[in-house]
Amino acid sequence: MILKSVSIVNFKNHKSLKVNFSDHVNCFLGNNGVGKTNLLDSIYYLSFCKSYYNSIEFDNINYGQDFFMIKGDFIDKNQVDFMINGSLVNNKKSFKFNNKKYDKLSNHIGKVPLVITTPIDANIIVGGGEERRRFVNKFLSQIDKDYLLNLISYNRVLKQRNTLLKDSNNFNLNEDLMNAYDVKLSNFAKIIHQKRQDFISLILNNVQSYYDFISQKNESIDILYHSELNNYTLFDLLKKNREKDRFLKHTSSGVHRDDFVFKINEYSLKKSGSQGQQKTFLIALKFGYFDLLKSNLKITPLLLLDDIFDKLDNNRVEQIIRIINKNEFGQIFITDTSFNRIDSIMDKVNSVCKYFIFDKTGLYEEKFKK
Ligand SMILES: Nc1ncnc2c1ncn2[C@@H]1O[C@H](COP(=O)(O)OP(=O)(O)OP(=O)(O)O)[C@@H](O)[C@H]1O
Numbered sequence: 001m002i003l004k005s006v007s008i009v010n011f012k013n014h015k016s017l018k019v020n021f022s023d024h025v026n027c028f029l030g031n032n033g034v035g036k037t038n039l040l041d042s043i044y045y046l047s048f049c050k051s052y053y054n055s056i057e058f059d060n061i062n063y064g065q066d067f068f069m070i071k072g073d074f075i076d077k078n079q080v081d082f083m084i085n086g087s088l089v090n091n092k093k094s095f096k097f098n099n100k101k102y103d104k105l106s107n108h109i110g111k112v113p114l115v116i117t118t119p120i121d122a123n124i125i126v127g128g129g130e131e132r133r134r135f136v137n138k139f140l141s142q143i144d145k146d147y148l149l150n151l152i153s154y155n156r157v158l159k160q161r162n163t164l165l166k167d168s169n170n171f172n173l174n175e176d177l178m179n180a181y182d183v184k185l186s187n188f189a190k191i192i193h194q195k196r197q198d199f200i201s202l203i204l205n206n207v208q209s210y211y212d213f214i215s216q217k218n219e220s221i222d223i224l225y226h227s228e229l230n231n232y233t234l235f236d237l238l239k240k241n242r243e244k245d246r247f248l249k250h251t252s253s254g255v256h257r258d259d260f261v262f263k264i265n266e267y268s269l270k271k272s273g274s275q276g277q278q279k280t281f282l283i284a285l286k287f288g289y290f291d292l293l294k295s296n297l298k299i300t301p302l303l304l305l306d307d308i309f310d311k312l313d314n315n316r317v318e319q320i321i322r323i324i325n326k327n328e329f330g331q332i333f334i335t336d337t338s339f340n341r342i343d344s345i346m347d348k349v350n351s352v353c354k355y356f357i358f359d360k361t362g363l364y365e366e367k368f369k370k
């Protein structure tokens with residue numbers, strides 16, 4: 001998958017921008033606040049129909065304007081051109097594939113596989129369990145529609161069960177309805193739990209080998225899947241906890257309480273990992289996921305790397321360059337504030353590399369690395 005060009009009108013600070021990309025490495029360079037991440041986000045938008053950074057759509061419109069548009073020209077794995085238009089006009093989001101409007105945005109997801117790593121992903125490590133569940137859900141939904149469907153059904157029944165618990169007092173709980181919910185919830189949970197378990201054991205090897213390579217075997221890492229369902233069926237847990245749930249007025253057991261624990265040298269990465277170690281782990285996690293996505297979809301995803309070299313020592317940066325040079329990745333988009341740092345890193349990259357240099361007035365120079 002190759003993104004040949006992007007045209008933007010009124011997306012965040014970019015009022016009007018058209019860029020033609022290199023098929024290999026693209027670097028967005030410039031000082032803080034010039035719009036490097038925003039350009040990266042416009043590419044993400046074309047893939048996921050939403051911003052990676054802003055959940056409120058209106059915030060993506062250039063201040064004082066009332067719409068934005070993003071257009072991407074792509075080449076698929078069979079070398080066929082296609083075009084994607086995404087826009088927000090009159091507060092309505094619309095997506096078109098070759099000028100034909102999608103009925104549902106969800107039909108677009110998966111057309112442009114993409115992996116992004118950004119500084120805000122640190123929350124996956126330092127945040128609460130919800131962050132890690134969201135991350136695993138998003139990853140699995142990209143490669144496994146069945147997982148997504150089970151998750152949607154699980155959340156729906158969970159909501160119904162919680163409403164029933166909230167609406168009843170201790171004497172009038174509809175036990176028959178509760179039993180029916182418990183059966184459904186347990187069936188969906190069993191599938192979700194199995195798929196999460198398989199996913200962790202699949203990705204763990206990839207992540208470990210990337211981490212070993214980048215850190216040059218200085219540290220060992222692990223991912224543990226914490227779930228009550230590792231030992232019990234949800235049906236038994238719900239039965240056991242029914243009185244407690246009745247009292248709490250919500251469902252206290254289930255896959256919505258799962259967590260994923262990241263370890264470094266046997267200790268918690270969240271509590272004792274350095275910033276560089278945490279960053280290395282995140283990059284290894286994203287690269288590991290990239291491989292999984294690529295082998296599942298048989299398409300090479302776009303790779304978006306926002307500020308990845310910051311906080312890493314030179315040895316680790318060099319190792320990442322070696323990984324990029326192995327050519328397992330297709331098209332890469334990198335942001336950085338330092339032209340000199342990127343230019344000396346790119347000296348070691350074999351692929352064609354194009355620079356896009358921004359200042360506060362916008363994009364002022366595009367050039368291929370000599
Ligand atoms: N809706 C918007 N309209 C206009 N400008 C916006 C909008 N949203 C964000 N901005 C501006 O975009 C700029 C941030 O852009 P971006 O995050 O892409 O910077 P960056 O080049 O990645 O900087 P850094 O090096 O700090 O990461 C800020 O100056 C912000 O004010």
Ligand SMILES: [Mg+2]
Nearest residue numbers: 036037306335
């Ligand atoms: Mg940025």
